[in-house]
């Protein structure tokens with residue numbers, strides 16, 4: 001039975017009306033009517049919903065993520081999602097006056113929490129609706145890759161989102177094109193990071209009240225998606241910020257290089273690990289003669305030399321992406337391919353062949 005069938009038995013299905021707990025943006029309780037399913041994953045489903053109580057002429061559309069309560073589930077994925085979006089939201093509001101740039105970065109890459117509620121048998125989170133995922137946008141293209149200009153600029157935004165997440169003390173641990181999406185309407189140039197279901201807090205406050213990186217565990221289970229997982233993840237070693245960046249780098253190759261990642265046809269974790277190890281010694285295998293190979297090799301080499309506790313020099317990587325843009329003679333500030341084409345009115349059901357996450 002799929003997660004959707006399961007939720008259907010709880011009354012969470014198209015046409016159903018769900019009542020909120022307390023609203024964040026407005027006072028009073030709100031009702032949401034479910035319009036359709038947007039996607040489902042390992043632990044729940046995401047629906048397109050409409051606010052039924054709003055007095056606005058055009059009642060706003062949102063995304064509603066539901067998770068069923070299960071006694072044997074140790075960690076609620078939705079709780080983690082809410083914790084992260086709340087942490088990010090705090091920075092967004094606190095920094096607004098003092099550091100506008102920083103606040104804007106957080107605004108640009110994270111969906112806003114609209115509402116949340118706990119019911120007897122499920123929880124839900126209502127959030128800002130975004131558009132197509134990068135996996136879908138890439139899949140729609142003839143060559144199954146983004147243009148160099150769009151791809152490099154989008155990758156820059158994807159890394160900025162990860163940087164924000166690291167700044168609030170969390171690792172994502174499942175970065176892939178399906179977990180990023182473009183915004184809607186006037187936000188179509190923004191790239192949003194989604195799905196914090198297997199995120200982990202990697203920093204905590206010490207006795208002096210200062211944030212410090214947690215002591216690594218001796219061994220960890222594989223979590224994430226085989227195609228995009230870092231080598232440390234394959235080796236069951238504790239992951240740090242550099243591992244999210246390694247996954248981000250595989251995402252960049254997946255978005256940009258026509259033949260894709262060398263291990264794209266493999267599903268076996270061990271086989272994929274072996275190819276990833278080979279690629280570390282021969283990075284040229286990744287690039288398929290792309291023009292900005294030199295700049296991308298520098299990024300890859302830099303990331304491969306980082307350790308668990310190292311901070312990532314994001315500015316260095318952004319600078320190399322800029323140089324890559326110059327080498328490829330593309331304008332990284334130009335509108336994206338989908339901004340030039342017709343505008344999406346709401347998010348589609350995911351169509352690109354996915355890579356399943358391992359979340360248990």
Ligand SMILES: Nc1ncnc2c1ncn2[C@@H]1O[C@H](COP(=O)(O)OP(=O)(O)OP(=O)(O)O)[C@@H](O)[C@H]1O
Pocket residue numbers: 038039040041042043044045046063111127128129130131132133178179181194195196197347349350357
């Ligand atoms: N805010 C949003 N607006 C529009 N679509 C969204 C939003 N959040 C998630 N989606 C879509 O819903 C689908 C499932 O989302 P998500 O990956 O967050 O859930 P999940 O249950 O954890 O999935 P998985 O287990 O596959 O990673 C995806 O297709 C995603 O693009």
